[in-house]
Amino acid sequence: MADKRIFSGIKPTGDLTLGSYIGAIKNWVELQNDYDCLYCIVDMHAITIRNDPEVLHRRTLEQLAQYIASGLDPKKNIVYIQSHVAQHAELSWILGCYSMMGELNRMTQFKDMSRKHSDNLNAGIFTYPVLMAADILLYQSDLVPVGEDQKQHVELARNIAVRFNGVYGDVFKLPEPFIPKVGARIRSLTDPTSKMSKSDEDPQGSVYIMDSPDAIMKKFKRAKTDSLGCVRFDPDEQPGISNLMTIYSSVTGRSFDEITAEFEGKGYGVFKPAVAEAVIETLRPIREESERLLSDRSQLAEVYRDGARRAAEIAEDTLNLVRGKIGFVGK
Ligand code: AQP
Secondary structure, three states: OOOOOOEEEOOOOOOEEEEHHHHEEEEEEEOOOOOOEEEEOOOOHOOOOOOHHHHHHHHHHHHHHHHHHHOOOOOOEEEEHHHHHHHHHHHHHHHHHHOHHHHHHHOOHHHHHHHHHHHHOHHHHHHHHHHHHHHOOOOOOEEEEOOOHHHHHHHHHHHHHHHHHHHHHOOOOOEEEEEOOOOOOEEEEOOOOOOOOOOOOOOOOOOOOOHHHHHHHHHHHHHOOOOOOOOOOOOOHHHHHHHHHHHHHHHHOOOOHHHHHHHHOOHHHHHHHHHHHHHHHHHHHHHHHHHHHHHHHHHHHHHHHHHHHHHHHHHHHHHHHHHHOOOOEEE
């Protein structure tokens, strides 16, 4: 087993998108051969916003199926559901007592979420980064693959760990954010100035892993572009085309120069369906395998139970150490 440990997760707040796949899962699959990895479905993070219970339940299982169908091997990695490992909640409470109101107040995502969810500004939105610190520190993780927007949270986890270690000695390993070189940020097809998000209200802006080939083709054909008519990577002048190039490059492995040469003089009427085709063929086996896995819930249950058992073993070692250090009486 590799000696460096990775922890990462996605919250089941919407159906997984092409952005979730390219920005996270595809990289996780590559990392599984070189690191000791835990990949989680962070359902406890999902409840800071109101969810229909049936939908949350369905999405959690679908997300697990999609992780596996994308190539995450549940034997090689620990794949599990966050709420099945109670140690996350326990460490989160403890770390909350070592987190400062001021530093949580400075989190950019908290500021964004407060604006977006002013009708339900619950304490979970404020303490979300503490739970994320617990997720990471519980497993003595070395690296945390995240998008740019989550980097601040990993830095906070590191600061909490430094503070705790400063009082009690070396308890937590200090984690580093791990931002993948490629994959970048995939943007909405209808508004390329914003990120493709699973909770986007406009379903035309996002391509979902479970979308039919027909739906994917239609979404790409309608994708917002410009009137310049050339396939060139220029995010300022041509954000829509640059987004489509990023997607095409991620799924075909071709460079931007190669893509520009391939579509020289061909126009968007040829480029858009070509991107759609490449995405359809990338997602087809993932969708089909997910559907197969979802038709046999007992196989999925075996995966999440085994994952939770293996995760809890590591988590309990860390928590025992923490409990002893802070003076809790052992059971
Ligand atoms: N569009 C994207 N481009 C690149 N990476 C992306 N990720 C998500 N969308 C894109 C990456 O997926 C990981 C897990 O994300 P998450 O679900 O925990 O949180 P998120 O980044 O907030 O994802 P969404 O889809 O935008 O969710 P909602 O709509 O619920 O807020 C992260 O590493 C993220 O970078």
